[in-house]
Amino acid sequence: MASVLECVLLRDAMREKQGLIERLRSKYIVKSEGQVVCRACTMILLGDSADHVMEHFAFHHSGDIQRILASKGGGDE
Numbered sequence: 001m002a003s004v005l006e007c008v009l010l011r012d013a014m015r016e017k018q019g020l021i022e023r024l025r026s027k028y029i030v031k032s033e034g035q036v037v038c039r040a041c042t043m044i045l046l047g048d049s050a051d052h053v054m055e056h057f058a059f060h061h062s063g064d065i066q067r068i069l070a071s072k073g074g075g076d077e
Contacts, residue, residue, distance in 0.1 A: 002062040011058035013069055020068070021050045024057055040064075 002010065014020055028039045029048050036045040038056060045052050057065050 002066075007058045007062055010062055010065055010069075011054050014054050014058060014065060017069065021053055025050075025053050029053060 025048065029045070030037050030039055031048070036048045036052070037043070038045060038060075041060060043056065043060065045056050
């Protein structure tokens with residue numbers, strides 16, 4: 001589990017990667033019965049804006065995001 005500071009830095013790094021948030025949103029975020037839900041962990045989110053998605057993935061899926069950012073391309077499209 002990443003520290004709060006690591007999660008904040010990760011969230012900021014996600015902002016710099018074009019297309020990453022949209023890919024995460026299209027792959028994992030669904031609206032079900034009036035709620036926004038992450039399919040990866042079934043957590044209900046406050047909303048589906050880019051900020052909500054970044055916050056959720058930075059704090060709850062930090063390991064996965066670190067691997068994506070470290071991989072070749074790092075989410076850029």
